[in-house]
Amino acid sequence: xxxxxxxxxxxxxxxxxxxxxxxxxxxxxxxxxxxETDTELSVVVDMPGIHPDDIEIDLRENILTxxxxxxxxxxxxxxxxxxxxSGGYYRTFRVNxxxxxxKIAASMSDGVLTLKLPKSAKATPRKxxxxx
Amino acid sequence: xxxxxxxxxKEGQSAPENALTEFRREVDDLFNQFFGKSGPLSYFAGGxxxxxxxxxxxxxxxxxxxxxxxxxxxxxxxxxxSTLTIKGDKREEREEKTENMHRVERSFGHFSRSITLPxxxxxxxxxxxxxxxxxxxxxxxxxxxxxxxxxxxxN
Numbered sequence: 001x002x003x004x005x006x007x008x009x010x011x012x013x014x015x016x017x018x019x020x021x022x023x024x025x026x027x028x029x030x031x032x033x034x035x036e037t038d039t040e041l042s043v044v045v046d047m048p049g050i051h052p053d054d055i056e057i058d059l060r061e062n063i064l065t066x067x068x069x070x071x072x073x074x075x076x077x078x079x080x081x082x083x084x085x086s087g088g089y090y091r092t093f094r095v096n097x098x099x100x101x102x103k104i105a106a107s108m109s110d111g112v113l114t115l116k117l118p119k120s121a122k123a124t125p126r127k128x129x130x131x132x
Numbered sequence: 133x134x135x136x137x138x139x140x141x142k143e144g145q146s147a148p149e150n151a152l153t154e155f156r157r158e159v160d161d162l163f164n165q166f167f168g169k170s171g172p173l174s175y176f177a178g179g180x181x182x183x184x185x186x187x188x189x190x191x192x193x194x195x196x197x198x199x200x201x202x203x204x205x206x207x208x209x210x211x212x213x214s215t216l217t218i219k220g221d222k223r224e225e226r227e228e229k230t231e232n233m234h235r236v237e238r239s240f241g242h243f244s245r246s247i248t249l250p251x252x253x254x255x256x257x258x259x260x261x262x263x264x265x266x267x268x269x270x271x272x273x274x275x276x277x278x279x280x281x282x283x284x285x286x287n
Contacts, residue, residue, distance in 0.1 A: 011183070031237040046238050048198040048265035072266070075196060077189030080250060084183035084198055111200035111265015 011084055025070070026087030038125060041099065041117040047089050048111035055113060057106055064093045066113070098122065180222045180239040184247065190279055193249060193271040200265035201238075207267060211255050218267070219244040251277035 014027040033044040047055070050068035058065040068089040095101075100120040107114050185196040199207065201222050208219040222240045253271040261268045 031239075033236055033238050034234040036232040036234060041234075044238065046200040046265075048200040051264055075185065075187040075194045077187040077194065079185070079187045080193075081184060081186040081247075084185060110202060110204070110262075111198075 011087075013087075014090055026085055027090045028087050029091055030066075030068070030089040032091065039119055041096075041119065043093070043115040043117065045089070045091070045113040045115070046111065047108075047113050049086055050089065050111065050113075052108040055106075055108065057104075057115070059095065059101060059104065062095050064095045066091050066093075066115075068113075180241045180243050182243055182245070184245065186247065188250065192273055193251075193253060195247070195267075195269040195271065197267045198265065199262075199267050202265070204262035204267075207262065209258075209260055209269065211249075211253065211258065211271075214249045214252060215246055216249055216269075216271070217244065217246045253277075 012029045014029055031046045033042075035042050045066060047068045049070055049072050051071065054069040054071060056065070056067040056069075058067075066089070070086050070088045072086045074086065095117065098120055099117045103118045105116045182197050182199050182202075187194045195216065197218065199220060199222070202220050203223070206221050208217075210217040210219075219242075221242050224240045249271065252274045254274055257272050259270040
């Protein structure tokens, strides 16, 4: 047990039952962190190997779809160690009505996509002072 | 757990030491299930351990690693002899602690991996690149470790 190596990050291939893809190649389900503050919802997605230009973010009828297309070329030569495969990423989320759809912002750095989904004015909690 | 049940020695059955190996493997599996990635104690085994791909051509060794969210300035690549060590830190970008977490799937922390290279490389002419969260290393082989094919003369 003690000398056992730590397990490497495992990429989950897209489950076929979720939706058939009409795309070629491998697609993975990226790891996601979602957290909420009083004013916005943040979605942080690990998408290593994807160029910012190859990311499609689509919001239609409350379904947020994130697709990252991989344009990485496979390395030449003989494989010595293969722990991961390069491929695209695909994930969908159902977004609440209370998100201000026009103000969604996305940024990418070092293979991590950050989405900021601001809450619409009616959804931000307001404290109502009680007057005595 | 079949191995725990006493067996009657018959011809063609597995030898006792094979049964013991099998039992050992089952115990190992049990541990892995408990402490491993999806087990209840996976939290303690957690942390960030990036996956690597290594391939070899006649001229060089290519190392690729997926390091999303790692600052390239904080990646340390060391070569000593035929051991390649890559170290770094994946930081959480969250500052506030009052946030509600809905989903936590990404892993963070310090990582360090050492890999034994199959042959000697030119330490001075290693090329390292970092693009979109993927580290690419090109390690050219030394002249003496390049593959040489020897022709056999047939009289």
